[in-house]
Amino acid sequence: MEFEARIQALLAQAQAAPLATQAELEDYKRRFTGKKGAIAELFATLKEVPADQKAALGQALNHLKTQAEARYAEAEALLKAQQPLADQPADLTLPGTLRHTGGRHPLRRVERQIVGIFQRIGFSVADGPEVEDDWHNFGALNFPPEHPARDMQDTFFVTEDKSWLLRTHTSTVQIRAMEAQQPPLRLLMPGRVYRNEAISARAHCFFHQIEGLVVDEGISFADMKQTLTYFVTQLFGPGVQTRLRPSYFPFTEISAEMDVSCRVCGGAGCTVCKHSGWVEILGCGMVDPQVLRNVGLDPERYSGFAFGMGVERCAQLLYRVPDLRLYSQNDLRFLQQFDQLSVSG
Numbered sequence: 001m002e003f004e005a006r007i008q009a010l011l012a013q014a015q016a017a018p019l020a021t022q023a024e025l026e027d028y029k030r031r032f033t034g035k036k037g038a039i040a041e042l043f044a045t046l047k048e049v050p051a052d053q054k055a056a057l058g059q060a061l062n063h064l065k066t067q068a069e070a071r072y073a074e075a076e077a078l079l080k081a082q083q084p085l086a087d088q089p090a091d092l093t094l095p096g097t098l099r100h101t102g103g104r105h106p107l108r109r110v111e112r113q114i115v116g117i118f119q120r121i122g123f124s125v126a127d128g129p130e131v132e133d134d135w136h137n138f139g140a141l142n143f144p145p146e147h148p149a150r151d152m153q154d155t156f157f158v159t160e161d162k163s164w165l166l167r168t169h170t171s172t173v174q175i176r177a178m179e180a181q182q183p184p185l186r187l188l189m190p191g192r193v194y195r196n197e198a199i200s201a202r203a204h205c206f207f208h209q210i211e212g213l214v215v216d217e218g219i220s221f222a223d224m225k226q227t228l229t230y231f232v233t234q235l236f237g238p239g240v241q242t243r244l245r246p247s248y249f250p251f252t253e254i255s256a257e258m259d260v261s262c263r264v265c266g267g268a269g270c271t272v273c274k275h276s277g278w279v280e281i282l283g284c285g286m287v288d289p290q291v292l293r294n295v296g297l298d299p300e301r302y303s304g305f306a307f308g309m310g311v312e313r314c315a316q317l318l319y320r321v322p323d324l325r326l327y328s329q330n331d332l333r334f335l336q337q338f339d340q341l342s343v344s345g
């Protein structure tokens with residue numbers, strides 16, 4: 001048969017040959033694409049064709065070869081995909097099946113972020129127990145027995161005689177730190193606190209606080225304002241507005257509350273900021289001289305400031321979570337939304 005006719009005949013055969021089983025694949029290779037197959041054989045005889053036809057015939061032969069090989073590869077892939085997994089040799093280069101490994105809880109993320117911001121300006125972290133005595137939670141902080149200020153922090157008592165309780169704020173760690181260390185102090189005190197409150201979207205019987213304390217010679221209100229403005233700008237970005245409002249805490253004098261412009265509505269007014277454009281973010285003030293005396297420090301020599309904030313409130317503003325019960329319900333649909341977020345600090 002003439003060379004070109006043989007190419008055409010082979011092309012037709014290669015296209016028609018069955019390729020559905022392993023045996024058919026092997027047969028195809030032997031007949032067409034293999035080392036001793038018909039295509040290789042034709043290549044070997046190409047040198048015998050007249051010189052002026054060589055280029056055209058060579059091209060036709062190459063076309064046949066690519067067509068046949070492509071058909072083979074396609075059928076091979078198809079067959080492999082149909083094979084039960086167990087029959088296939090394991091491909092150790094494939095990426096493994098990813099398991100969900102869990103992520104950091106949103107409150108923990110925010111806590112780490114806040115702690116990181118203060119660590120960068122020289123604060124270190126202090127810790128204290130959640131079960132406290134009356135002195136560290138109230139007495140040393142200027143809440144005398146029966147004082148109405150205690151009503152703001154209704155407590156869970158652990159003993160009948162009310163001498164042990166679940167701490168209502170992390171200010172307890174202020175006292176413990178000042179009892180244990182001499183100034184200068186620059187401390188950050190994160191932790192869980194408890195209050196006897198009805199559970200709703202806005203209140204829970206436990207929440208998380210971060211408190212700060214600075215005590216040294218010559219610490220002023222200006223130091224506090226500067227530190228807190230730096231913090232708020234780091235957490236919420238340079239566009240945030242702040243204001244200080246006079247307030248009352250038994251253990252600070254003078255006392256204030258810091259508000260930030262509402263991130264949810266940008267100050268225009270919404271339910272989060274109760275249509276005021278401002279959201280309270282923390283309580284603060286100059287450490288009361290009596291508190292310094294209570295821990296044996298001389299208020300003529302030392303002064304300081306303290307501040308305390310709720311982690312839930314910061315998280316609500318950062319992530320716009322409308323109901324703080326979500327943080328403790330362990331619903332993975334809620335929690336997994338935070339897994340991919342990156343957190344600095």
Ligand code: PHE
Pocket residue numbers: 168169170171211212249252283284285306307308309
């Ligand atoms: N401990 C206060 C509270 O829980 C917050 C606070 C801390 C206020 C430090 C002033 C200074 O309400």
